[in-house]
Ligand SMILES: [Zn+2]
């Protein structure tokens with residue numbers, strides 16, 4: 001058995017020798033080493049993490065911001081009768097900046113304390129393999145989606161809806177930047193879903209930043225308001241996507257999950273969505 005294990009490992013390592021080297025590796029490695037050589041762990045974990053979060057958020061949102069000005073993109077817009085307005089977007093940016101600077105910044109700065117307590121490595125040489133990181137990100141998505149389904153559904157309870165979650169539903173037809181448009185209490189409650197993966201699996205700074213990027217990519221995609229025919233995120237089995245979450249904003253009920261469709265399927269909270277999609281299909285045929 002032990003021999004078989006060794007042979008198996010050798011074969012795997014031989015296999016990797018034939019895989020062509022990632023052309024992006026040398027410049028990324030140089031930039032990463034420059035960062036770890038020239039900045040302190042405190043600077044990287046605080047200023048670095050805030051920069052990664054803010055840059056990722058607005059860069060990922062950018063295509064859906066530009067899309068509103070491109071006539072050929074309008075065929076992919078989900079709620080065509082509700083276009084983005086300048087007032088709506090400005091209102092969104094104001095709350096976002098408040099939330100990102102006053103709520104998220106202190107939370108992200110807490111990353112430093114967390115990294116020190118658990119001695120999370122920052123060095124390039126200690127970075128986990130890309131396939132390990134991908135598996136971790138998938139695990140984090142599953143955990144976040146589960147947390148999000150139950151807590152989001154609870155936030156829709158009539159007794160508390162108007163105090164917290166109503167803010168996020170200000171936009172009946174969402175656009176990319178709406179992803180983090182929420183009451184501070186919601187940012188903390190639903191944000192904990194993103195934190196669970198970090199608390200359970202953090203093994204390197206690359207994982208923390210990578211997971212932050214993946215989560216933003218997913219939540220901005222589902223809020224984008226555009227259902228593109230080619231979207232690599234749909235390669236994830238059971239990925240809900242923009243159409244699935246757009247329906248939640250349009251209908252206020254059902255489709256409570258953030259990423260996958262299984263919890264809504266299990267609890268039947270996707271019933272109204274299925275009926276709506278059937279109707280839409282019927283309308284297209286007529
Ligand atoms: Zn909701």
Ligand SMILES: [Zn+2]
Pocket residue numbers: 168174179223245249
């Ligand atoms: Zn939403």
